[in-house]
Amino acid sequence: xxxxxxxxxFHPRWYRPRMSTYWWVKRWSHLAxxxxxxxxxxxxxxxxxxxxxxxxxxxxxxxxxxxxxxAKPVILVVNFVSLAFVLFHAIxxxxxxxxxxxxxxxxxxxxxxxxxASNYLAWAVVSALIAVLLLxx
Amino acid sequence: MLFSGGGVLAALFxxxxxxxxxxxxxxxxxxxxxxxxxxxxxxxxLTRAVLFLLCTxxxxxxxxxxxxxxxxxxxxxxxxxxxxxxxxxxxxxxxVVAGYLFWRAG
Numbered sequence: 410x411x412x413x414x415x416x417x418x419f420h421p422r423w424y425r426p427r428m429s430t431y432w433w434v435k436r437w438s439h440l441a442x443x444x445x446x447x448x449x450x451x452x453x454x455x456x457x458x459x460x461x462x463x464x465x466x467x468x469x470x471x472x473x474x475x476x477x478x479x480a481k482p483v484i485l486v487v488n489f490v491s492l493a494f495v496l497f498h499a500i501x502x503x504x505x506x507x508x509x510x511x512x513x514x515x516x517x518x519x520x521x522x523x524x525x526a527s528n529y530l531a532w533a534v535v536s537a538l539i540a541v542l543l544l545x546x
Numbered sequence: 547m548l549f550s551g552g553g554v555l556a557a558l559f560x561x562x563x564x565x566x567x568x569x570x571x572x573x574x575x576x577x578x579x580x581x582x583x584x585x586x587x588x589x590x591x592l593t594r595a596v597l598f599l600l601c602t603x604x605x606x607x608x609x610x611x612x613x614x615x616x617x618x619x620x621x622x623x624x625x626x627x628x629x630x631x632x633x634x635x636x637x638x639x640x641x642v643v644a645g646y647l648f649w650r651a652g
């Protein structure tokens with residue numbers, strides 16, 4: 410061994426299969442996942458809509474305009490689709506809650522169905538509160 | 547935490563609010579509250595605080611999720627920085643706008 414060994418920089422390339430951009434259309438469960446995540450866009454639309462409405466309520470003469478605008482067929486369709494996606498988000502979210510939250514009471518684990526039920530109950534209570542607040546005029 | 551909080555608040559509040567303000571009132575399915583009534587409800591500090599919290603957390607929840615949908619769905623990792631900037635930047639802009647509107651209300 411008279412010289413220092415010379416190491417080459419060769420190493421085998423890692424095998425990485427190329428993922429197609431459309432991997433998610435091949436299976437219904439993948440498609441459902443992407444649709445669920447896309448519901449986030451409609452949540453953002455609702456925030457925009459809400460802020461537009463708040464602006465209209467506090468502006469002079471804008472309130473009537475806002476209501477007429479919100480009754481346009483295009484806006485109604487967008488809101489209808491948004492509602493469908495938002496409901497999809499809410500239901501899938503509440504159904505995941507028992508799996509994500511582990512609550513222990515007195516050493517024993519609270520059954521998942523209770524956590525799910527309490528989430529849905531909270532949803533019903535909040536919705537009722539909103540309805541009473543707005544319809545009780 | 548911000549992400550999951552946004553998801554919870556969005557799931558709890560948005561369905562009813564969107565149904566009422568997006569469909570029921572414009573379509574006349576249910577009697578719409580008068581301008582005066584809305585003014586009173588929206589001016590209340592608690593309403594403003596809750597709605598602002600809802601807007602902020604929902605915007606960040608949406609931004610985060612949308613960013614990952616683009617990342618995972620369309621496999622465009624090389625545009626990661628631009629997408630992050632647009633998503634979170636948009637959420638920040640929305641938060642500032644919401645804050646301004648709710649601060650000035652009432």
